[in-house]
Amino acid sequence: NLTEIVGLDPETNELITNAVYSWNPADDTFLYSGHSYIYERVAISKNWTMRDMDKEVKRRTEILEYLRWKEGRATRQNPFSHRDVGRVVASYYKDPQAAVEDTRVEMGKAKGGSTASRAPGQRP
Structure with a gap:
């Protein structure tokens, strides 16, 4: 519960x-x-509609799912660390929608897009 x-x-x-x-x-x-x-209360304090709140929660859920996915793919040669988490979080706060799109691309969820992309927080 x-x-x-x-x-x-x-x-x-x-x-x-x-x-x-x-x-x-x-x-x-x-x-x-x-x-x-x-x-x-959170929606009211941010002056968001419930639709805005739902959208934000969905985006954050996608970021957390990406972090879980990324951690699951870590190896000794390619570890996943707190620095990686920090990069993703910083990327999200800088541009939430771009960070989510980056995670979708990397995870192969982007429709019609290449799956060979940079990780969130790693700009070209």
Whole structure:
């Protein structure tokens, strides 16, 4: 389960929580409750619509998937280090969409594009 802490009840001093995801052991899946107060608060604090927030989360998910993929391909001769992670994160903060496109190309996800490309954060 994934539960967020929403606040503190001033009368009882107990935490107010919201179960965002719950695990269904029958089919080993997670079920979304339909609402996250923290997700909403982040969107509001950034002055984003929920669509903007969803788009940003999707981009960040792609970056994390790329890092997992890259780490899985590491070898002793070609290790994957914290510096590689730093380069990808710096690239993302400089230009999020370009960083995501770079990861797609490197992972062979780009439609009609070459898979022989630079890694995110490594500019020509």
